[in-house]
Each structure stands twice: as C-alpha cells, then as structure tokens.
Amino acid sequence: MEEVALKDLDTRLQKQIENARKAVDKNPTYAVDILTNIVSRNHACLDARKILRQAQQRATKGKTKGLGGLLSKVTSLPFSMSSDAKIKKNPQKAMDSAEQILNSNPDNVTGHKILGAAAEELELYSTAVFAYEAVRQLEPSNSENIKALMGVYIKTGNSEEAIRIGEAAYRANPADDEVQSLIKKASVEQTMEKGKWEEDKSFREKLKDEDESQKLEQAGRAKTGDAGLRALIEEAKRGVAETPENMNFYREIASNYRKLGEYDNALEWVAKARELEAGRADVNLERLVGTLKREKMQKAIAEVEARLEGNPEDAAAIAELERLRTEERTFRLEQCEDLVQRYPNEYGYRYELGELYFEDGETDKAIKELQMAQRSPKVRVGALILLGKAYLAKGFHDLAAEQLTTAKSEIPGMTDQKKDVLYQLGSAYEQQGDMDKAMVEFKALYGADISYRDVAQKIDDFYSK
Template sequence: MEEVALKDLDTRLQKQIENARKAVDKNPSYAVDILINIVSRNVACLEARKILRQAQQRATKGKTKGLGGFLSKVTSIPFSMGSESKIKKDPKKAIDSAEQMLNSNPDNVVGHKILGAAAEALELYSTAVFAYESVRKLEPNNTENIKSLMTVHIKTGNSEEAIRIGEAAYRANPSDDEVQTLIKKASVEQTMEKGKWEEDKSFRDKLKDEGESQKLEQAGRAKTGDAALHSLIEEAKKGVAETPDNMNFYREIATNYRKLGDYDSALEWVAKARELEAGRADVTLERLVGTLKGEKMQKAIAAVEARLEADVENEAAKAELEKLKAEERAFRREQCEDLVQRYPNEYSYRYELGELYFEDGETDLAIKELQMAQRSPKVRVGALILLGKAYLVKGFHDLAAEQLTLAKSEIPGMTDQKKDVLYELGSAYEQQGDMDRAMIEFKALYGADISYRDVAQKIDDFYSSK
C-alpha cells in the first residue's frame, strides 16, 4: 500500500479535513469527530492522521496529566499476548484499534507502537516513522523503538536521519551490536543512494575489510529476502563462536529465524540464550518463548485454513483446524493466567485474561479480572465495555448500563468502538423494558450508521408499534 497525499483525496474529503484543521484550536473535539472516521476509511493518508493527532492532543489537554510517566514505566512490557499475530493477520484492524487507544490518550505508547507495527505491515513506512517518532518523544531512551525507527527511516530512504538517531543511541549504549549494524546498513544505503560507493573512501576506511564492504552492499540491495536473512544468521553464528557470551548475537539469530517463519530454530536459539548467565535473568527472553510458541501455532492454523479454502469439504482438515484452535486458545489462556499470577498489577494482562474467560463462557471469572483491569488507563475503556457485556450475560441489566454509560462518556467521536457501546447500551435498556432510553441510544447509532447490525430494524419496529 502507498501513502496517499491529502491533495489526492476526494475534494469533499479535502474540504472536511480543512474545516477540521481550522477547528483544531477552537473546537478540537469537533475536529476529532470529523477526522477519526476519515482516517479510518483513508488509512494511507498521513497528513489527515497528523491533523487528527493535533486535535486529539488539544481535546485531551489536561485530562491525561500524569499518564505519560505511568506509561513510560510499563513500556518494558510487550504488547498484550497475540498482538503481533493480530497485526500480521489484519493490520488495518490493528490500526483502528491503535487509533481508539490514542483517542482516549494521545500519549498512549502502546497505541503508537501498534500503529507503527501495523503501518510497517502495510508498507506505509512514513506513517510508521510518524508513530515511532511519537514514541521517541515520550520515551527517548527506548532502544527497541529507536531500532524500529531507524529501520523504517532506511526503508523510506532517509538514511541520514537513521544514522543520526543511531549514533546517539550507540553513544548511550556502545554494547548494542544491533544499533551498530543498523548504522552500517544506513551508511551503505546512503552511499548507494548518492552513487558514490567507489568515491567515498572515508566510510570504507571505517569498515574492517573489503569483504565486509561487499557483504553490506549486498545486504543493502536484498535485505528483505530470505537469502539475506540466512546470511545474517550465519554471520551472527560466527559472532557466537567468537564471543559466546554476547547476548545480541543470540537475539539476532532468533529474530531472523522468526522472520523466516522457522519458529523451532528461533526457540532453539532463545533457549541457548537463556542458558547464559545474563539470559537466565532476562525476563524478555522468557516472554519471547511464549510469543514464538503462539506464533508457531498461528502459522499452523493459517496453513490448515488455506487447505480448507482450496477444499471446503475436507472433513479431516476441519477437525484438525478445530483441534489446533482449541490448543492455541488453551495455550494463550495458560500463558495469560501465568502472567497475571506473576505480574498481578499489570492490568493489561488481566484484561486479556478476562476477555478469554468471557469468550469461554466463564462469566464470573471474566468479571473478576475486568473489574481490576479497568484501573489501567490503557485498557480501561475496553474493560468497561466487556464488563458491561458480561453483566448483560448475567442478566444484570442495570449494572451493564452503568459500565457502558461510563465507556460511552470516555470515547470521543463516532468510532466502531463507540457504535458497539451504543448498541450494547441500547440493548441493556431494551432488556429492562425501558424503550425510551433504549431508543435514544439506537437512534444515535442509526444516525451515524444505518447499516450497523440490526439497528435499522429496531428503529422500524419501534415506530411501527406506535
């Protein structure tokens, strides 16, 4: 997918965006309402997304005070389990989810990270730069984000900026070989772009030898291919042989095997890393094992789904798919329960566990986790919505309405998430027999999206009964 310039949008949309731009300072909430839907439908328009972010910042000014520090403390915690596979499976949906997070709090680091990763998956590299730059402003010392930012700068041809950012990170942490490797790649790209490879003696003098120059040039030309990844793996294995205690080589090998989809080999090298003294104390490696196992399961599920698409009557494949999905779900639940037990105050884990419990029909267990999960700003709205749905399952319509009303008040604009809340809230009132209040919610939804679920039928039935 290619980035779309504002001037290439429909002229009516351009006019709406211009009106929103003018309203950013005086009426930012109005600007957000206009832009959130435009950006959702025109995911590749970075200019509109930038204006939206300005409006969100002004609309929430003062309301999220103090969250920046809190979020900085939790950024060592990875995306919630399954997020990476969800991004790969449906990056557009992941971007919508990220924007919902950022609508509630534009300084939500996790939201920016998901936006960046999903934009990369869609090859919207300028949008990815925008997302990772936002993280860098909030967390200037987040090395993993800096690596992601350097990578997309290289992909967009902005190698000079990648080098500048990388050199600052390298000065702060000279032992990080990954940053050094990215600096070299950016330097190769920069030299190739200028067409001065043979003339630029100053850079070639910095390289160990002519052989390394050639390898980096090849990597610059085919860095995304399988052959290049295998080459990087072999180079890292040589590094392990020379300095077996250097964790960065193990990480690079595991990372590149993961990119190749060879999860068994990736897990093997993570296990080797965990045998090192530094690896035994590295919690991120422990979590990476769970992520890799989960992605391996997702890959197996995708393979069976592909077989079924080609042969929809394949009963053996249907049975295998059902078995694999059950195993993957049980694994996620086990992993999530373990994370909640070990990190009881990381409420995003409680939210995901509550979601799994709810989907499994264990409503009481879901309610317990979701009640605690809403303490976290980054998952609060989602927890409120799911808690409302859980109360509806229990038949506690008044409690459901309370949670859904709270969620409604915390979602600016008319997003897909807001539509879901309006429908569920209307249903809660409907099940109580309070049709007047139910219709207020259904009418608001009808006015925004007549095709949403069966809301049009509900409105028709209501007026037909009068």
C-alpha cells in the same frame, strides 16, 4: 482504486441498495442476493459492503452452529491466505470469493482475511480496515491480523487507532518487535500530521534519533524477502561468534527466524539467549517463548485449513483441525493463568485472561479478572467494555449500562471502539425496556455510521411505531 461513497453511485443503484437495506430484517436472503451482486460490480463501495454484512448476519443467524458451522469455517472457495499470488493476480475475484464465503458464514475468519488482503492490493484501505476489524472481533489475539490492521490504519491516516491497538498488542506480547516498529511508525506519522512538517524533509531528518532511524530502516530491509532475512541471520550469527555475550544478536536471530515462520529455530536461539547471565533474568525472553509456541500452533492450524480448502470433506483433516484448535486454546488459557498467578499486578494479563474466560462462557471468572484489570490505565477502557458485555450476558442490564456509560465518557471522538460501546449501551437500555435511553445511543451511532450493524433497522422500526 479509490473508495466510492454510497452517494456517489448511480441513483438507480442507490435505490436498489436502500430497498435491500429495508429488507435486511424481514427478508435478509433477498438482501444478500441483491447486495452481493452490487458489490461484485462496485468493489470500492464500502457502505454497500457494510449493509451486505448485516444482511449476511441476519440470513445465517442460528445456522452456523455445530457441524454446519465447522464445515462453514473450513470451507472456502479457490482463494486462501496461503495463495497470495492468486489474490495479487486477481484481487477483484478474490473479493467476490470472500463474499461468497461470508454469505455462508459471516463469522468465517478466512473470508475476512481474503477480503482484507485483496482490498489492500487494490489500495482500498478503508475496506481492508473493515475486514481486519472483523477478524479482530472474532480472534482478538491474532497478532498477524493486528499488525495488518495497524498497517492499513496508518495508510488511512488513522495513526491514533493504530497506536491504540498496537499498545494493547504490545502489552500482550512485549517481545514482538514488529508491533513495536509499527507503533513507532504510527507515532512518526501522527507527529508529522500534527506538526505539518514539510514534505521535502527526509524520513531520517524527522526522526532525529539517528540510531532509531537505522534500526527501522534495517527492519524495513529485512521484510523484503526470505533472502534478506537469512542474510541478516548470518550476519547476526557472526556477531554472536565475535561477542557471545551480546544479547542483541540472539534477539535478532530469533526475531528473523520468527518472520520466516521457522519457530523451532527461533525457540532454539531464545533458549541460547536465556542461558546467558543477562538472559536468565530477562522476563521478556520468558514471555517470548510462550508467544513463539503459540504462533507455531497457529501456523499448524493455518496449514490444515489450507488442506481443507482443497478437500473440505476430509474427515481426518477436520478432526485434526479441531484438535489443534483445542490444543492452542488450552495452551493460551494455561499460559495466561500462569502469568496472572506469577504477576498478579500485571493487569494486562488479567485483561487477556478475562477475554479468554468470556469467550469460553466462563462469565463469572471473566468478571472477576476484568474488575481488577480496570485498575490499569492502559487496559481500563477495554476492561470496562468487556465487563459491560459480561454483565449483559448475565442479564444484569443496569450494571452493564453503568460500565458502558463510563467507557463512553473515556473514549474521545467517534472511533470503532466508541461505536461498539454506543451499540452495546443502547442494547442494554433496550433489554431493560427503556427505549427512550436506548434510542439516544442508537441515534448517536446512526448519525455517525448509518451502516453500523443493524442500527438503521432499529431506527426505522422505532419511528415506524
């Protein structure tokens, strides 16, 4: 299935969508009803879906806090990320279910995940990007979502964006070999695009590095199923028996257990690797322990969420879910604080800690870490953006505008990140009362993406005055 642009729809539908867009601000519930019906009959129209998301945000504003918000987060329709077979069997129905979830709470991560998975099944990769980007905004440290997002960015030909978010994920988890493989794949795609290599050349010829090619091919085979992964594990165990000091075998075993979701086994083999002479000084193995523990917690959370989908009124499961989420959050924060204390000049850790503080409302602590994180070229732009948002949260609009203006100048092209900066910068000027400067940013965003958040409504309101 191919994506369909708004302009390619029937003119009557275009008119309905335009009327719904105009109603987003004053009557968002009406807009949600109209647009939900339209996207259910036009699954491939991403533009309509983006406007629907704006309407959902407006319609539910302030209604998803407290217990209601919790129930909204754990309540979903027949589809879940644990029911891949259902999504594959009827992806259109899965997309409709996802939108019903998001009608109740547009910040529901499960809803966005279902939408992304179903869109991928239909080869609607731009829609999948839209869904997974929403998850990234809500759960920026969700590594599985980052990898899914990288995959669809590569499929849409946006290898540059895949590399950018992949490098950020790699800094957070240097031991994640799947992220490394995706970065390499995106780099190859980017090189092929720039070099305009002939289609009849083989993948192996284009890589040049025979050894690297074999590694990537082996990784690809390992993803074909549990049986393939277990075969690789047994092969690596035989390697350990023959050459017990070879760290690569231990890494491969741990990595494949991780792909199987068997985190205790993965941790066991990482511990064995750290007992070796070479492993004692391997900082990446130390970091991998923390990553595996965190992913184990995330798996437990997903299992409880799946239980709640079958029985959303289960009070014990709701309480367990809150406990697991609190434990996972506390673990991440403590781990990051420890890493910053031990590696004060690793600014990627400071950036991640700043993100966590900002999400927890510890704005002053976040500002301190983000100011230092700017020193690293790798996380500088992200730190500038988040610092601008932190200043906005404190009401320091002029300071926010300074950071966001700098960030804007350092982002080439019109990426999703650039759109976010334009919107935040316009908001900073708007809150200062400087509508002339605000409209410069909003117009630039409007010209690039009319359906981005509520920018169309802002432009309409400005000209109507």
